[in-house]
Amino acid sequence: MVAPSRIHSLETGTARIGLILNPLGGKARKRHHVIKQILAGMPDIHQWEVSNASDFDTSVKALIQAKIDWLIILGGDGTLQGILNRLFAWLPSEQWPVLTIIPGGTTNMTALDLGIRGKPDHILRRLKHYLQQSAPHPAPLLVERPVLCIEQTGREKVYGMFFGLGLIARGVKFSRSPIKQIGITGDIFTTLIVLRSLLGTFLGRPHPEWAPVQIATVNERGERHEENYLFVLVSALEQLLMGIRPYWGHEPAPLHVTFVRQHSKKFWCSIWPLIAGRGHSLKKEHGYVSYNTKMLELLLDDEYIVDGELFHASRQYGPLHISVSGPITFLVL
Structure with a gap:
């Protein structure tokens, strides 16, 4: 405060x-x-x-x-x-x-x-x-927002508003390629990146840039579960670019989390509910999970993004721990 x-x-x-x-x-x-x-x-x-x-x-x-x-x-x-x-x-x-x-x-x-x-x-x-x-x-119009804190043993803490894995991180990495030099920014640029990622998924290319992210999660009982996901996101924001809200949890907690499993059922039919904030119609048994939380832990060897910046997680350093910090105060003009 x-x-x-x-x-x-x-x-x-x-x-x-x-x-x-x-x-x-x-x-x-x-x-x-x-x-x-x-x-x-x-x-x-x-x-x-x-x-x-x-x-x-x-x-x-x-x-x-x-x-x-x-x-x-x-x-x-x-x-x-x-x-x-x-x-x-x-x-x-x-x-x-x-x-x-x-x-x-x-x-x-x-x-x-x-x-x-x-x-x-x-x-x-x-x-x-x-x-x-x-x-x-x-x-002044003051608005508070929580902040993500991403920690892993032996690494410096990373703070930000949005965390992404899988296709999200692949898309950001692609955005660092020569396409960025065309001068398009904002929602149009993001739309191009999203479409390119989805096209790669649709074509089913085995190239590593389209690979899903393999993650092990541990629940409250200490049970470990390993799965491949198309993408994972954790956000402290109420909406993302293009006004999308791809999470639908009801828990009274500040961090919004969404997992979309590889080979999830009816993926192409599910894209609109995902981006339109209507994910409550999507089912966990079909590969779609969303909830709100104060923290989570992920075990993985892969790249992840925080607010568009690329980082790398390694299992040799233990789980990646994501928790809430703040809130911080913004003055809105």
């Missing part, structure tokens, strides 16, 4: 404001010149650019030292993920700034889930207008 003093500073117009820009993000890159022009007219905001790990380290350490009350992140899901990892590592949660996301990446799931839509320069102009108004400012 963010400190009340941060909220008070926002309402009285006394907040120390910082902004981190990733100029390499899909949307930000297209509008970099106009974004820089707007930012030049906002000299009272501490500003940093990030394009590599060293930049992330420097900027987050600087904003902590400057005691920033309100941090604006102009970037995509990967930029947010990089900042979250450093904030969790270096700053107690009660000392965090309030966060605002301006969607400037190739994918912007967290911003869209918070209801923040539009071109980054247009949103930045609205922000500038808001800051130019006389204090006190209108009460």
Whole structure:
């Protein structure tokens, strides 16, 4: 929970404001010149650019030292993920700034889930207008979201809003190929990746890039079950790109989990219920499982993604443990 003093500073117009820009993000890159022009007219905001790990380290350490009350992140899901990892590592949660996301990446799931839509320069102009108004400012719209914490023995913790395995991770890996150079971003780009993954599944190619993910799960009784899955996702967000909500659990827990088994029955007929939030009609015995939880453990040797960034899990380090952290507070413009 963010400190009340941060909220008070926002309402009285006394907040120390910082902004981190990733100029390499899909949307930000297209509008970099106009974004820089707007930012030049906002000299009272501490500003940093990030394009590599060293930049992330420097900027987050600087904003902590400057005691920033309100941090604006102009970037995509990967930029947010990089900042979250450093904030969790270096700053107690009660000392965090309030966060605002301006969607400037190739994918912007967290911003869209918070209801923040539009071109980054247009949103930045609205922000500038808001800051130019006389204090006190209108009460800010604050939204809380939980955060995933992914741990494995001997590895650094990874924090983020979305975790994916199987076709999801394969699709992200494909998106790092030359297709990214065509300049398409956002929902259109994601649609292309999803269609390409589904086409590979339909063709049944034995190539490793289409391989299902093999996972061993352990239940509360200590019983181990191994299975092959087309994909697995865990999300702290209420909806994903294109407005889809591919989970349908009813448990009062913050993390949404969905497993789709390899060779699940009526897969092609099930795609629409999966993406339209109507998965309650899908049956566990047919290979579709979804529930809400506070934690889960997975044993696997495979790649996984967190907010579009690729990582690798290995069974030699024990289970991959996914739990909930936060919540963190976002200010929605």
